[in-house]
Amino acid sequence: MNKIYRKTYAAINLENVSHNFERLSEMSANTSLIPVVKADAYGHGADAIVKHLYYNHAVRLFAVSLLEEALALKALNLDIEILIMGPLQGSELSVVSEQDFIFTLTGQRLWNHVKMSKLPLRFDLKVDTGMHRLGFQNESEIIEVFNYARQHDNLTIEGIYTHFATADSDKAYFNEQRKRFNALLKVLPRTPSRIHVSNSSSIIKYEKTMPFNTHARLGISLYGYSLEEEVNFLKPVMDFITHVAEIKVLKPGEKLGYNITYEATAWENIAILPVGYADGWIRMNQGGMVSIGNNLYPIVARVCMDMTFIKVDQSVNTGDKVKLFGEGKITADTIAKRTKTISYEVLCQVSKRVPRVYNGK
Ligand SMILES: Cc1ncc(COP(=O)(O)O)c(C=O)c1O
Numbered sequence: 001m002n003k004i005y006r007k008t009y010a011a012i013n014l015e016n017v018s019h020n021f022e023r024l025s026e027m028s029a030n031t032s033l034i035p036v037v038k039a040d041a042y043g044h045g046a047d048a049i050v051k052h053l054y055y056n057h058a059v060r061l062f063a064v065s066l067l068e069e070a071l072a073l074k075a076l077n078l079d080i081e082i083l084i085m086g087p088l089q090g091s092e093l094s095v096v097s098e099q100d101f102i103f104t105l106t107g108q109r110l111w112n113h114v115k116m117s118k119l120p121l122r123f124d125l126k127v128d129t130g131m132h133r134l135g136f137q138n139e140s141e142i143i144e145v146f147n148y149a150r151q152h153d154n155l156t157i158e159g160i161y162t163h164f165a166t167a168d169s170d171k172a173y174f175n176e177q178r179k180r181f182n183a184l185l186k187v188l189p190r191t192p193s194r195i196h197v198s199n200s201s202s203i204i205k206y207e208k209t210m211p212f213n214t215h216a217r218l219g220i221s222l223y224g225y226s227l228e229e230e231v232n233f234l235k236p237v238m239d240f241i242t243h244v245a246e247i248k249v250l251k252p253g254e255k256l257g258y259n260i261t262y263e264a265t266a267w268e269n270i271a272i273l274p275v276g277y278a279d280g281w282i283r284m285n286q287g288g289m290v291s292i293g294n295n296l297y298p299i300v301a302r303v304c305m306d307m308t309f310i311k312v313d314q315s316v317n318t319g320d321k322v323k324l325f326g327e328g329k330i331t332a333d334t335i336a337k338r339t340k341t342i343s344y345e346v347l348c349q350v351s352k353r354v355p356r357v358y359n360g361k
Pocket of ligand 1: 036085163198199200201217218219220221
């Protein structure tokens with residue numbers, strides 16, 4: 001890692017990755033977990049997360065969204081398989097074949113390219129059971145893929161999968177999707193060796209009730225979060241940290257920041273934090289809290305591109321460490337509620353400008 005000067009960084013706790021992975025492995029019983037490390041492992045740094053799971057938990061299969069992401073993992077030179085989940089273009093198939101990646105057959109458009117190819121291609125077939133994003137809906141089309149692949153030695157269907165739209169919300173709709181997928185499995189000419197349907201919420205709530213699965217795709221809960229409110233056994237992996245760069249004293253009536261949206265009502269200490277919306281610390285954080293030690297302090301005035309103001313007391317000094325979110329009182333879920341989104345987006349939006357620091361190094 002390059003030297004860090006500004007003390008604003010994302011501290012990634014790999015022990016918490018292990019904790020989450022082990023707990024979720026217990027919950028998923030006989031299925032193997034496929035860590036989803038797209039979007040730079042939801043902002044945590046895919047290289048480090050993959051290496052950690054490879055060396056400490058013997059994980060050998062990872063899922064990404066893009067060919068670029070698969071190539072980046074390949075460059076780690078580990079003995080791993082990489083499943084690309086996103087919708088590829090026909091022009092990407094030659095690289096996929098050359099690199100021996102597993103891709104997702106997302107529908108008829110890509111299938112037309114695959115049929116024209118003479119290259120060795122390995123894929124998992126995606127079934128659209130109700131998300132209406134990617135995958136085949138039509139049973140006869142799916143059977144045609146199986147029959148065609150059987151007659152063409154260059155094509156290997158390794159797996160079949162679907163994705164749930166409402167694993168965290170509408171159980172009836174979830175059951176409907178699950179029913180469609182189960183029905184399809186029964187009519188396939190052969191059963192592929194990899195069957196996977198669950199994401200984090202589905203692993204936590206339903207994986208043990210789906211004995212036909214061989215694998216499950218684990219995303220957000222690997223990183224310590226869940227859309228299930230009652231889940232309390234996960235540990236957040238990322239602490240977004242900054243420090244107090246300056247302290248300004250405002251007189252009563254003095255105004256602060258762009259558009260002077262804040263006015264001091266008494267003599268007030270304002271700490272200036274070197275973090276802003278260019279770091280993914282968005283303007284909607286105005287009005288929320290940050291923590292310094294065990295105390296919480298309010299974010300006042302507009303969040304700037306590189307700076308944030310908080311109102312502090314006499315106990316706060318320049319150089320003090322400030323936690324924006326992570327383990328403790330203010331999590332990515334707190335920020336998600338504050339900024340009207342979900343933990344996924346809060347984690348992913350921590351920008352590239354913020355160095356990731358692993359286990360304190
Ligand atoms: C196809 C697919 N599978 C699995 C996941 C992981 O989902 P989660 O992060 O909810 O575990 C995602 C994430 O968006 C996905 O797109």
